[in-house]
Amino acid sequence: MSTTxxxxxxxxxxxxxxxxxxxxxxxxxxxxxxxxxxxxSVAPFVSQALAAGGGGDAEILNFALTLEYxxxxxxxxxxxxxxxxxxAKTYATDFGSQEAExxxxxxxxxxxxxxxxxxxxxxxxxxxxxxxxxxxxxTLENTGVGAYNGAAPKIxxxxxxxxxxxxxxxxxxxxxxxxxxxxKSPTPNGAFDKPLTEAQVLAAVKPLIxx
Amino acid sequence: xPVDSVIENDxxxxxxxxxxxxxDDSDRKRFLKMAGSAGAASFGAFVLAACGSSSSSSSSxxxxxxxxxxxxxxxxxxIGILNYALTLEYxxxxxxxxxxxxxxxxxxxxxxxKTFGAQEAQHVAAxxxxxxxxxxxxxxxxxxxxxxxxxxxxxxxxxxxxxxxASAYLGQAPxxxxxxxxxxxxxxxxxxxxxxxxxxxxxxxxxxxxxxxxKPADMSEVLAAVKPFLx
Numbered sequence: 001m002s003t004t005x006x007x008x009x010x011x012x013x014x015x016x017x018x019x020x021x022x023x024x025x026x027x028x029x030x031x032x033x034x035x036x037x038x039x040x041s042v043a044p045f046v047s048q049a050l051a052a053g054g055g056g057d058a059e060i061l062n063f064a065l066t067l068e069y070x071x072x073x074x075x076x077x078x079x080x081x082x083x084x085x086x087x088a089k090t091y092a093t094d095f096g097s098q099e100a101e102x103x104x105x106x107x108x109x110x111x112x113x114x115x116x117x118x119x120x121x122x123x124x125x126x127x128x129x130x131x132x133x134x135x136x137x138x139t140l141e142n143t144g145v146g147a148y149n150g151a152a153p154k155i156x157x158x159x160x161x162x163x164x165x166x167x168x169x170x171x172x173x174x175x176x177x178x179x180x181x182x183x184k185s186p187t188p189n190g191a192f193d194k195p196l197t198e199a200q201v202l203a204a205v206k207p208l209i210x211x
Numbered sequence: 212x213p214v215d216s217v218i219e220n221d222x223x224x225x226x227x228x229x230x231x232x233x234x235d236d237s238d239r240k241r242f243l244k245m246a247g248s249a250g251a252a253s254f255g256a257f258v259l260a261a262c263g264s265s266s267s268s269s270s271s272x273x274x275x276x277x278x279x280x281x282x283x284x285x286x287x288x289x290i291g292i293l294n295y296a297l298t299l300e301y302x303x304x305x306x307x308x309x310x311x312x313x314x315x316x317x318x319x320x321x322x323x324x325k326t327f328g329a330q331e332a333q334h335v336a337a338x339x340x341x342x343x344x345x346x347x348x349x350x351x352x353x354x355x356x357x358x359x360x361x362x363x364x365x366x367x368x369x370x371x372x373x374x375x376x377a378s379a380y381l382g383q384a385p386x387x388x389x390x391x392x393x394x395x396x397x398x399x400x401x402x403x404x405x406x407x408x409x410x411x412x413x414x415x416x417x418x419x420x421x422x423x424x425x426k427p428a429d430m431s432e433v434l435a436a437v438k439p440f441l442x
Contacts, residue, residue, distance in 0.1 A: 057425070073291070081291075088272045097423070098419065099420065099423075100421035101422075101423035101424070102423060105423075105424070118221040126397045145401050148397075149394070149397045149398060151402060152384075152393065152394075152397055153390040153391075153393045153394045153397070155388075158385040158386075159385075160425065162384070162385045162386060163424075165381050165384045165385070165397070165400070166381060166424040166425045166426070166427065167400065167423075167424065168397070168400075168401060169377055169404040169425035170402065170404075170407050170419055170421075170423060170424065170425055171401075172400075172401035172402075172408070173402035173404050173407065173408035173411075173418045173419050173425075174404070174408075174416070174418070174419070175405065176404070176405035176406075176408040176409050177408050177409075177411075177412060177418040180409055180412055185326075186323075186405045186406075186408070186409040187326070187327075187330065187402060187405050187406075190330070190333075190398060191329075191330035191331075191333035191334060191337075191399075191402055192333070192337070192395075192398040192402065193397075193399075193402055193405075194398070195394060195397075195398065
């Protein structure tokens with residue numbers, strides 16, 4: 001993956017992560033991935049997903065499952081230890097249980113398609129307080145929206161598409177609520193959400209995946 | 212594609228059907244039965260008739276063009292869905308225009324609603340362009356009426372309208388044939404969801420009223436829900 005490709009999406013640069021612009025965050029993520037695995041390699045978790053998926057819709061769902069594992073662990077594990085309070089705590093609890101439901105539904109859907117669900121990766125979340133937690137939550141939720149919107153047109157089954165649609169709408173609602181909480185626009189892409197490619201999603205989440 | 216090919220080979224539809232739908236439940240049910248059997252294309256006919264852009268063609272029962280290839284019927288299907296979405300976006304745009312005109316909201320809430328209204332107008336423009344690019348004729352803007360009273364009641368109505376919009380797009384997504392049209396619809400779908408959630412925070416209601424999985428609404432449910440807003 002080339003960083004040039006990612007930078008062709010200037011709208012991503014508006015999102016800030018830990019005081020870095022999204023663009024530089026993504027570049028750093030890609031560089032970190034490149035340093036560990038070689039610039040041209042596909043990150044291991046994706047190749048695992050692709051290999052295990054059985055192709056087609058199951059493969060797409062396995063990619064989604066990895067993201068849902070990530071979000072679920074973020075809210076349900078990190079969210080419980082980082083010291084959240086007030087609305088942030090309520091959102092983390094509610095959204096966390098919904099992300100866990102998504103994990104369950106996607107796992108079942110992959111099996112019903114004859115695929116093998118990917119194993120839950122181990123994550124590392126570089127957040128230490130409520131403010132950095134919410135900033136990363138915003139990135140994860142907004143990336144989730146773009147990931148589903150980017151993948152959905154590749155889905156063959158109408159049933160799988162309907163399920164993905166009912167999940168991405170929830171991701172969008174989470175993204176808007178979190179953004180409002182941290183005084184960001186609930187519609188950071190303007191009137192049309194931008195789809196993301198797998199490579200763009202990977203660049204955004206790679207720094208959070210330990211193995 | 213000419214209007215007549217959108218309004219093809221379905222049961223003849225009386226002119227002014229929307230007026231009857233608004234007033235007469237049994238007629239609405241009859242329409243829904245027709246719509247159910249004939250699918251999105253007939254909803255396209257409905258909105259065309261409703262919006263008066265082709266009142267003469269509604270009674271002409273134009274002979275269906277001989278060309279009924281898979282691609283043209285997929286096109287007709289998608290045009291019907293886009294025109295349906297366009298009708299909803301027109302209603303949302305009109306709603307926000309009235310809300311802003313009423314000057315019920317200031318500060319952050321007012322700014323948010325103004326932004327959302329402008330985004331709905333962008334959806335209208337995009338959907339019109341999409342219908343035209345598929346060779347269809349965009350439906351005309353429907354006449355609408357909204358009960359704008361207090362700020363609290365208006366915000367509640369906005370919450371209802373946006374949740375309905377989100378579920379309407381979700382209901383259509385699996386029925387869309389063209390991948391390109393699907394991608395456009397999805398890009399709008401999640402904006403409606405963001406609007407709905409944002410307004411949920413204003414009215415202190417759940418940002419995810421359906422829980423972990425959003426519920427789709429089909430055309431008949433949406434039609435029933437927007438009926439009070441059609442003038």
